[in-house]
Amino acid sequence: MGNEQKVNVAIVGSTGYGGVELIRLLLNHPNVNIASVISASSAGAPIADGFPHLNEIMCDTLDGVNAEEIRRKADVVFTATPSGVSGKLVPELLDAGLTVIDLSGDFRIKDGAVYTAWYKHEAPQAELLEEAPYGLCELYADSGYAQGQRIISNPGCYPTATLLGLAPAVKAGWIDPASLIIDAKSGVSGAGRGVNLGVHYAELNENFKAYKVNKHQHIPEIEQTLSEVAGTPVTVTFTTHLMPMTRGIMCTMYASLTGNYSEQDFISLYKEHYAGRRFVRIRPQGQWPATKEVFGSNYCDIGFAVDERTKRVTVISVIDNVVKGAAGQAIQNLNLMMGWDEALGLQLTPVYP
Amino acid sequence: MGNEQKVNVAIVGSTGYGGVELIRLLLNHPNVNIASVISASSAGAPIADGFPHLNEIMCDTLDGVNAEEIRRKADVVFTATPSGVSGKLVPELLDAGLTVIDLSGDFRIKDGAVYTAWYKHEAPQAELLEEAPYGLCELYADSGYAQGQRIISNPGCYPTATLLGLAPAVKAGWIDPASLIIDAKSGVSGAGRGVNLGVHYAELNENFKAYKVNKHQHIPEIEQTLSEVAGTPVTVTFTTHLMPMTRGIMCTMYASLTGNYSEQDFISLYKEHYAGRRFVRIRPQGQWPATKEVFGSNYCDIGFAVDERTKRVTVISVIDNVVKGAAGQAIQNLNLMMGWDEALGLQLTPVYP
Amino acid sequence: MGNEQKVNVAIVGSTGYGGVELIRLLLNHPNVNIASVISASSAGAPIADGFPHLNEIMCDTLDGVNAEEIRRKADVVFTATPSGVSGKLVPELLDAGLTVIDLSGDFRIKDGAVYTAWYKHEAPQAELLEEAPYGLCELYADSGYAQGQRIISNPGCYPTATLLGLAPAVKAGWIDPASLIIDAKSGVSGAGRGVNLGVHYAELNENFKAYKVNKHQHIPEIEQTLSEVAGTPVTVTFTTHLMPMTRGIMCTMYASLTGNYSEQDFISLYKEHYAGRRFVRIRPQGQWPATKEVFGSNYCDIGFAVDERTKRVTVISVIDNVVKGAAGQAIQNLNLMMGWDEALGLQLTPVYP
Amino acid sequence: MGNEQKVNVAIVGSTGYGGVELIRLLLNHPNVNIASVISASSAGAPIADGFPHLNEIMCDTLDGVNAEEIRRKADVVFTATPSGVSGKLVPELLDAGLTVIDLSGDFRIKDGAVYTAWYKHEAPQAELLEEAPYGLCELYADSGYAQGQRIISNPGCYPTATLLGLAPAVKAGWIDPASLIIDAKSGVSGAGRGVNLGVHYAELNENFKAYKVNKHQHIPEIEQTLSEVAGTPVTVTFTTHLMPMTRGIMCTMYASLTGNYSEQDFISLYKEHYAGRRFVRIRPQGQWPATKEVFGSNYCDIGFAVDERTKRVTVISVIDNVVKGAAGQAIQNLNLMMGWDEALGLQLTPVYP
Structure with missing residues (x-):
């Protein structure tokens, strides 16, 4: 071309x-x-x-x-x-x-x-x-939400990792929407390029801290979509932490099971839900994703742990906050808007190590 | 001397x-x-x-x-x-x-x-x-558990941070023991000095990963003490993560409130519970501890966030896993065993930055 | 295709x-x-x-x-x-x-x-x-060294950064080959994926150390090429250090000037020498490259500082050791061997931040 | 007391x-x-x-x-x-x-x-x-420079590491003062607590960069003392780099030998020169110091490599820039000023790992 x-x-x-x-x-x-x-x-x-x-x-x-x-x-x-x-x-x-x-x-x-x-x-x-439209590609792509739009609103970094990790289970009714707890961690690039003491290298290196606990502006964005998916108002507990690294988000998410679903059940449910979506990768049983495994790429990797003792599932999702959490997903939205293959220009192998 | x-x-x-x-x-x-x-x-x-x-x-x-x-x-x-x-x-x-x-x-x-x-x-x-005796000093010091003992069992790193953060609220009956979820993060020194690919610098740097989800051997240690404190069997959901840093543990802990307790209520409860204990520091309202604030010291710092929307409390505790989570607490136990001031040799100002 | x-x-x-x-x-x-x-x-x-x-x-x-x-x-x-x-x-x-x-x-x-x-x-x-043939592409590409070969020897990571930084000045006779001192620093990935205490995260994080001083096996590789370029045997002082990071090499190199050459002279000399070579970038006066500026890419960036007080030049070169120092240059050699554009498949924008 | x-x-x-x-x-x-x-x-x-x-x-x-x-x-x-x-x-x-x-x-x-x-x-x-007086304790302590003074000027961080590493050899006439090249690296805390893009975590993490090449204000401080020690004006080549870590300075220093001095000769010379000085530690042959080995302490560790091929010595010195390079040495000066043991309050074991 x-x-x-x-x-x-x-x-x-x-x-x-x-x-x-x-x-x-x-x-x-x-x-x-x-x-x-x-x-x-x-x-x-x-x-x-x-x-x-x-x-x-x-x-x-x-x-x-x-x-x-x-x-x-x-x-x-x-x-x-x-x-x-x-x-x-x-x-x-x-x-x-x-x-x-x-x-x-x-x-x-x-x-x-x-x-x-x-x-x-x-x-x-x-x-x-x-x-x-709210451009969370993997949730809405089948609806054709993007094609022909004048404006698309690209999702936030935390909501992307959270919603891709929770929506299929909420939609299936496998987890109790009243029980959702999201423990989110982000690399420093998520705080932007502005300068303040909070992003000073000597303050963040060899440090891990919580911030905006229950107050992060991404909370209503998460609740809006989860409520829509659940068909009922959803309120979440959401904690954000700053990690001593540049790129990467991990959301460790907890929910009470509504039935006897196994890890393999979750894997099957999610694989089916995301069939044909090339940027969500479901991890096999007993494996959980690490942020480096998506570094520099547009992937969201998701893994599961079911605790039979407590009847809870732990869902772990990771993204590169600068790619899938921002620029990459925006380009994915451009692709959908233009009617192109959603992966055009985004087939990036994660940079490892 | x-x-x-x-x-x-x-x-x-x-x-x-x-x-x-x-x-x-x-x-x-x-x-x-x-x-x-x-x-x-x-x-x-x-x-x-x-x-x-x-x-x-x-x-x-x-x-x-x-x-x-x-x-x-x-x-x-x-x-x-x-x-x-x-x-x-x-x-x-x-x-x-x-x-x-x-x-x-x-x-x-x-x-x-x-x-x-x-x-x-x-x-x-x-x-x-x-x-x-199980030597979690701040929980048991008043009982004189250590004095004159032949053997003391020093607590694990994760249990120390978890139990100091949860025990007062569990004991007071302010949180539902069936609702406890602990999202724990540790620096790499917690994995010990043995070598394997999992602790290779290039694998861990700019990386954050979960491991042993629901399977960590510290789980029964936490449950044993919480059950004792609660007076009823307690089962927890417990996730461990490896952070790209050397020292430090943060536990972000979630529980359902049993009443209308405010952040200030929690602060008062914990200050009273830990009165006279010099190594637990309760943070003022709206502040949460960061791991660097205890680096190299024997402190455990604890902060709270009450979410009125979800009727849950988030308790955040941090320790230096090598000090309060291991060597420092062991010396504190020595001090108690010998009948000395529990802080002898342990008055270490955290190394900052 | x-x-x-x-x-x-x-x-x-x-x-x-x-x-x-x-x-x-x-x-x-x-x-x-x-x-x-x-x-x-x-x-x-x-x-x-x-x-x-x-x-x-x-x-x-x-x-x-x-x-x-x-x-x-x-x-x-x-x-x-x-x-x-x-x-x-x-x-x-x-x-x-x-x-x-x-x-x-x-x-x-x-x-x-x-x-x-x-x-x-x-x-x-x-x-x-x-x-x-020794496949240091930018030095030898004009000779057509690679085309039609059965075997090409891909250069080492330190030699690539060193030789690209020194060869033009040595060849021009602007610096005294007897005066060369190379202070080299590498990220940990250069040590490979094998495990030993030396690459344990807790040993390397927040640490900087020298190793194999004057003994690194890349020394004869550097001397062999510099001797050829100088037309006289060259012996260098070469120190290697391990940096607390994953990817990146910086060589800070010192040499005595043989005449009154300015920084701008060096910039012009190198720009001419590397004209048409797309992976060497010469920095403008007063700027020196940082390793992050080539992270994930096949570039070698070079900057200069002339000290009129000591009649020495400091040449600073950076590469990503895994790309230009290994895999990237190997592909560049494949491209030259096959008669393709040397940049084919290698037009990678550095990952920043 | x-x-x-x-x-x-x-x-x-x-x-x-x-x-x-x-x-x-x-x-x-x-x-x-x-x-x-x-x-x-x-x-x-x-x-x-x-x-x-x-x-x-x-x-x-x-x-x-x-x-x-x-x-x-x-x-x-x-x-x-x-x-x-x-x-x-x-x-x-x-x-x-x-x-x-x-x-x-x-x-x-x-x-x-x-x-x-x-x-x-x-x-x-x-x-x-x-x-x-210029309070570089180990060089001047025998002169009683500090006792009874109204004002002492505490040395800079880079000069402390440089001068402790070079002065004995310069004084002994073993190295040519016209040949001195100092490749210095510092952790970010040396840049102070002020905020600017240059100290943003995302800019410095996984990055290594040179700055103020030949222009750092510590150059005249180094030259002033070396000139005094050498008894002749000394001009040095001095490069400063920023390392992705918080604390620590390493100076890798190069000089031409004036005779056939071995590594063991250097070790003996320095041990004698620093006899009785408790904060300088000379490393045995074949070992070089790493910054972590002095982290949080007042030590300056020094090691040597003699290259018989080039007739040069490489001297490597490390300090914690915040301690020996600033606060620790200032307290050492207080001790000397008051006539106390110079190590009072400074017997800090380095924090490892």
Whole structure:
């Protein structure tokens, strides 16, 4: 496919970790041309100045944020912007005739009041919340949710790992939705590229800490989808921890069984549920995934442990938060939106060791 | 106190991580003289050969394992030996007239059949299991359990963090003992100094993994004490993870509340329960402990989060697994056994950063 | 290109870090089909059993080491075997009609006596040493050294970083070859996947250590090529260190200037020398490369500092030891051998952060 | 010694890494009472608020910077302040009648013009520069430099490791002072507790980078002392690197031999030179120190490699930059100043693993 036939995309927020990963992945995408890399704070500078790993790979200068200018260069725009920023920017981009895949949290929560309660600022306009499908590919791909959309809301990193790990069992009624406890751990890149004492190397190295216990803004996103899947309101206990590593999320999830389901039953249920979905891998009995096994890739690996003594199941899911939890899934959504193979440009073998 | 007045101690298993930490801490103890460092595998070599950090600090040559010889040099012996080894060695040491503080798991489980079910080898003789008190200092110090004992069984690392975090609430009846879920994470030193692919740096760095889910041998130790505290049999769900760091354990623990207890209620309950115990520190409301905050010290820090939406409490406890989870608590047991101040030689400020 | 038109390759030593990286990279190569993954120690097991990151990506079972069987499946074989093993295996592979790219050190040193002095075992047969060109692509690509060869000897990781950093200045006569001092640092993956206390996570984390000072077997490899480039025997001072990280080599190299060359002069000299070579990137004045900037990629980045006070230049080069220092360069050699674009399958953007 | 008999000390800059380590170490010092912890930026807050590892250990509230108030509480003050700040503050403290041990670089360079050239701001007044001895304990202890001084200038971290490693050989005339090349590596804590992208965990983890090549402000400090030791002006090549770890400095140093000195000769020379100095440990032949072997302690370990092929010696020295490179050495200077045993309060076994 020549450059003239490729889809031109722009990336707003190119200097964040999500944005710069979009660049890495889209450079590898056969149908896409990166037409504009955009940064409000660094416009005018060559992107390789701040990101020497891109030397001689990407020579582009960063553009400013201007909907009309973006429209002249691109058809699709990824908004890898902080929550609160996207809510205001996306309507302008849509008005300019662009198609948007939004990586912020702004369009995920469909109830504006819930959004405001957790995000602590005003929600975007209700029609857009309604218009933007929640792009958790493996849950909704069969519905054709993405094709032809003007805007897709890309899921959060924790919700991706959590929902892929819990939804099949909740849907099947095998676990009690009132019993869900999610112990989530993330690498530091999830906190973004902004600087504060909390991400200082000397503070995080050889350290493990909990944060925002029961207060993380991804909680309502998880509950919204689980409630929909369960057909009843679901409330979860959700703890987030920071791990001394760069990339990776593990969710260790606990639920009470509603029947005598074995580990092998869970494996079969999930394999069937995710049949044909190439980015979910179910681990064989007695094995649990580790974050390194998905490092740099778009996979979500899931394993199970059933405790017959306590009648509980432990579901363990891992993703690379920067790929499946952000940039990779956004490209997967682009693929679905364009009617392409969902794995196009995303067939990345995890980097090991 | 001159050397002639000090208590002479020996350390069996001096070349393991627990043993070498005993050396570091006991060198700092005003009432103790390290009379013999012992290693079955390296006897005859100066200990500093394998541990250059001890150069010019400890010039001793490693002794072999011989109960009579140990008795000639020492009065008290720490057995920092693998489980299965202590069970056989300790009776010999006792017969030789030594007093023993055992860091293996061999004397913790009071029911030999349970021991065998989890440890997969034969239990030590029943009378010794009965004789050896379980030395979780902060739970039992008031009972005078240690004073005058011939043998004390030092708790495991995970059980120490778990039990200190759960026992007061279980005892008070504030949480439902049937609801306990423990998500535990440990640094790699907890796996010991033996080599295998699982502890290779390139396999663990930038990695986080679960292991022995529902199968860890510390589970019956936790359940034994919680059952005693609750006055009813308690079964827990317990997941262990390996973190990419050297020292530190965090237990994130979940339980259903039996009443409307607030975070401040928990703080008060625990402060009262641990009044006078210098190594448990309760965090103020809205703060949770991080492993680095106890690194190199004998502290166990505990914090709480009450989720009013789900009527659950999250208790977070951290320890340095090599200190409070092994060598430090063993010395604390020595102090109690000898009738000394329990903090003697253990007033270590955590190493930060 | 259909599978039937692709070149079939085999990988001996597939379960080492070099071998498993060959798999990752070759899966991405448009002209190659991985026809056999081979391991003497694990033959018969599915490779994904030991490498769960390959689940659903590579379903192959590991083959044993048998030249005739390899020949039935493949045309080209990569030998990612320990030194000493390749020396014996490669003649068999050649006799069977295979073409070999050897990643061990066995065919790099052209003087068998020198090989034995440093590697401490017998050298391969002299004719093969002579036949096998030293495949440092950027130094020799113009000579067409690789095309049509039966066997290519892939350079070592340290020599790759060292020689790419020093050769242009030595060749130009700008630095005194008698003054060369190389301070080299490597991530732990360079030590291989074998287990010993030296690679235990708890021993290496938060640690930095020197090893094999003046004794590393890569010294004669460096001296052989520098002597050839200088046209006079060159002896170097070479120190190797282990860094607490997985991938990456930095060589910080010192040399006395033979004239008043500026940093900008060096930049120009190297840019000219490496014109058209896509995997060497010269950093602008005042910038020095960091290992993360080449992580996961085939790049070698080089920067300079001229100290006018001491009339010395400091040259800093970085590579990913597993890619440009092993698997990536081996594929680059395959590309040159087959007459393909040298970057085929190797256009990997470094993984950042 | 009762509190009333102890020396009262104050710490300015208590919330930096050097200051907080002074607290850790001084809490362990039998002759010292910490009378005031001071921070310009956080005055009024309990120190444990920002440093939870000090909970229940130190309950003090941070004081502001006021010379008269400090004098009312303390006799000796440690100034762990940034360079530029100390130069202005110290005269006030001295005027108030306090004795000062300064950890900034402000009083190390005795030539004000050289100071300004490297530090880029005005030098302190010349009389104070002259008055303040350079407190590199092991080089000058025999001269009694510290006893009775009003002000001591504590050496920098890199200079401590460099000078202890090079001075004996330079003094003995065994190495050519014109040939000195120092390849220095530091953990991140050396960069201080200030936040910027350069210390972001995700930028430094799995990364190794050079910085300030030939431009580090510790260069004139090293040259000043080496020139004095050599009796001739010495200019060094000095490269600094950032390692992905928290604490530790290694200097790998290269020099041309002036005669046929063996490794054993160097070991004997250094052992004699440092006879009676308890914090320098010389490694036996064939062993080189690793940073972890001094972690948390005041030791400087030194090893040697003589390369007979190139007639060069490689000297490798390691320290914990926060202890021997800052707080520990400052306390050693206090001890010498007060006429106490230099090791008082500093007999710290390195924390391993």
